[in-house]
Amino acid sequence: MSTASHTPPQTLPDAKKVGMVSLGCPKALVDSERILTRLRADGYAMSPDYAGADVVLVNTCGFLDSAKEESLAAIGEAIAENGRVIVTGCMGDEAEAIRAAHPQVLAVTGAHQYEQVVDAVHTHAPPSQGPFVDLIPQPDIKLTPRHYSYLKISEGCNHSCAFCIIPDLRGKLASRRIDAVLREAEKLVAAGTKELLVISQDTSAYGVDTRHDPRQWKGREVRAHMTDLARELGQLKTPEGDTPWTRLHYVYPYPHVDSVIPLMAEGLLTPYLDIPFQHASPKVLKSMRRPANEAKVLERLKNWRDICPDIAIRSSFVVGFPGETEEDFQYLVNWLEEAQLDRVGAFRFEPVEGARANALPDPVPEEIKEERYAKLMEVTARISAAKLEAKIGTTIPVIVDEVGEPDEDGDIGATARSQADAPEIDGNVFLRNVPEALAAGDFVTVTVEDADAHDLYAVPV
Numbered sequence: 240m241s242t243a244s245h246t247p248p249q250t251l252p253d254a255k256k257v258g259m260v261s262l263g264c265p266k267a268l269v270d271s272e273r274i275l276t277r278l279r280a281d282g283y284a285m286s287p288d289y290a291g292a293d294v295v296l297v298n299t300c301g302f303l304d305s306a307k308e309e310s311l312a313a314i315g316e317a318i319a320e321n322g323r324v325i326v327t328g329c330m331g332d333e334a335e336a337i338r339a340a341h342p343q344v345l346a347v348t349g350a351h352q353y354e355q356v357v358d359a360v361h362t363h364a365p366p367s368q369g370p371f372v373d374l375i376p377q378p379d380i381k382l383t384p385r386h387y388s389y390l391k392i393s394e395g396c397n398h399s400c401a402f403c404i405i406p407d408l409r410g411k412l413a414s415r416r417i418d419a420v421l422r423e424a425e426k427l428v429a430a431g432t433k434e435l436l437v438i439s440q441d442t443s444a445y446g447v448d449t450r451h452d453p454r455q456w457k458g459r460e461v462r463a464h465m466t467d468l469a470r471e472l473g474q475l476k477t478p479e480g481d482t483p484w485t486r487l488h489y490v491y492p493y494p495h496v497d498s499v500i501p502l503m504a505e506g507l508l509t510p511y512l513d514i515p516f517q518h519a520s521p522k523v524l525k526s527m528r529r530p531a532n533e534a535k536v537l538e539r540l541k542n543w544r545d546i547c548p549d550i551a552i553r554s555s556f557v558v559g560f561p562g563e564t565e566e567d568f569q570y571l572v573n574w575l576e577e578a579q580l581d582r583v584g585a586f587r588f589e590p591v592e593g594a595r596a597n598a599l600p601d602p603v604p605e606e607i608k609e610e611r612y613a614k615l616m617e618v619t620a621r622i623s624a625a626k627l628e629a630k631i632g633t634t635i636p637v638i639v640d641e642v643g644e645p646d647e648d649g650d651i652g653a654t655a656r657s658q659a660d661a662p663e664i665d666g667n668v669f670l671r672n673v674p675e676a677l678a679a680g681d682f683v684t685v686t687v688e689d690a691d692a693h694d695l696y697a698v699p700v
Contacts, residue, residue: 254284255364255536258292258321258395260313261382263300265438265488269391270351271298272382274327277357280533282366289320290295294362296356296637299337301330301408306548311340318343323363327356329408350409351394384640386582386680387434387448387662390429392420392468396440397447401528401596402515402557402588405440414446420456421471428475433680434484434509434638436661437470443491469499473507481682482506484638486661494534497543504547509658512543519574520567523560524598540578551659559608560588561599568611572618580594581626582665583619587612620692627666627690634700637668639681653677655685657695666693671697 257278274296275285286292295317299310310330312335317324321537324344326337331349338344346359391567395410424435439445446452446463453460461467465487472485486509490496496512503510516536518524543550556571575583587608590597603611637655640662645651653670660666670685677683677699685697 255293257287258286261298266391294323295321299328299330299636318537325359325410337523377649385431385669388432395441412448443493467496484509487510500543500546510550519569551581555584558611562601585615596689624692630687668695
């Protein structure tokens with residue numbers, strides 16, 4: 240009688256682990272999410288710290304010299320903590336500078352070069368499990384909280400602004416197919432996203448490079464155009480039946496932007512526009528090589544507010560650009576007093592290696608830059624404080640980002656945002672006395688009780 244021989248059961252080796260440091264803008268964060276999603280499909284696991292990782296990816300920013308210094312410091316920290324580091328992102332175009340500072344790096348790849356990054360990880364930490372070990376498909380990896388997501392609609396930019404090297408780093412405008420963008424948005428909302436943040440280098444130019452290539456979507460033809468995209472995103476519904484918030488970021492004020500304002504008035508789009516004005520003085524705008532006409536902008540802002548009184552407009556400005564006179568700066572301040580923007584960020588001009596602005600005459604001394612920056616922030620904080628104070632006593636919708644623990648009296652507080660507040664860059668709405676069942680991502684109607692220069696304080700209705 241023969242006995243069958245038993246082979247011992249095979250166990251899968253532990254998955255190789257990848258750590259990730261993501262620096263810079265939301266567009267880089269989306270790149271990081273895509274890289275990690277690809278690596279997980281190849282059988283890798285994610286490491287929350289340096290110690291447990293077989294290899295660490297550093298996604299760098301190369302926009303300003305200060306950002307490059309931060310990137311080099313992050314690479315150095317990853318090498319000190321782990322030793323096995325692959326560099327990608329916008330500073331990846333300066334491989335020589337990276338290797339000069341950190342000769343130990345294993346590989347360097349440029350911005351949105353997903354294939355090369357994945358290949359480098361395969362080379363230096365070969366996968367121990369084959370791809371698609373799981374029978375159940377895994378959702379894409381997100382580096383943001385579950386309730387909001389960045390939706391990247393294009394890469395690169397066709398402008399040649401004097402202070403910017405993004406077209407050199409990320410190339411010319413390359414728009415994604417509109418059906419692919421809408422499919423991704425639909426999938427994100429079905430998976431729990433309550434707020435979509437539409438990003439690119441120039442959202443208004445979406446589809447210009449593909450001649451607004453039309454595609455079939457839900458039995459109708461839609462063009463790769465900002466207005467078609469906005470209208471379609473406004474049709475989305477969460478599993479609970481709510482309309483998710485949709486914010487448009489990096490919107491240049493081209494004429495067709497006027498046609499998305501009625502969609503905000505109808506409640507299909509979040510009444511929020513992020514427009515990078517950068518300056519108001521015609522002379523400075525010209526030397527910046529910015530595509531803008533500031534005089535008409537004030538008239539258009541007024542029209543937008545007539546159509547959609549709730550619209551919040553955020554922008555950013557550069558002070559101390561080479562050749563900016565006291566008169567130019569005063570022009571900007573007067574323009575801001577008239578424009579009454581809701582949210583404003585400001586930057587002191589900083590030379591960027593390779594930018595045309597570095598060769599311009601009449602650089603502004605650092606101490607004058609500081610004075611102008613302080614004055615601008617003081618003016619915009621005063622405008623913001625008055626606008627927020629006017630909201631006291633009103634009832635507004637908010638989205639919850641975080642719920643706190645009960646205090647000694649059992650009162651629970653929460654941090655939320657209004658429709659005028661994008662995550663990470665604008666203000667918050669701090670809630671008191673919220674119900675115990677409240678969770679991150681919930682929409683709540685609240686009464687505003689108090690305000691300061693940047694934030695609101697409210698209680699649920």
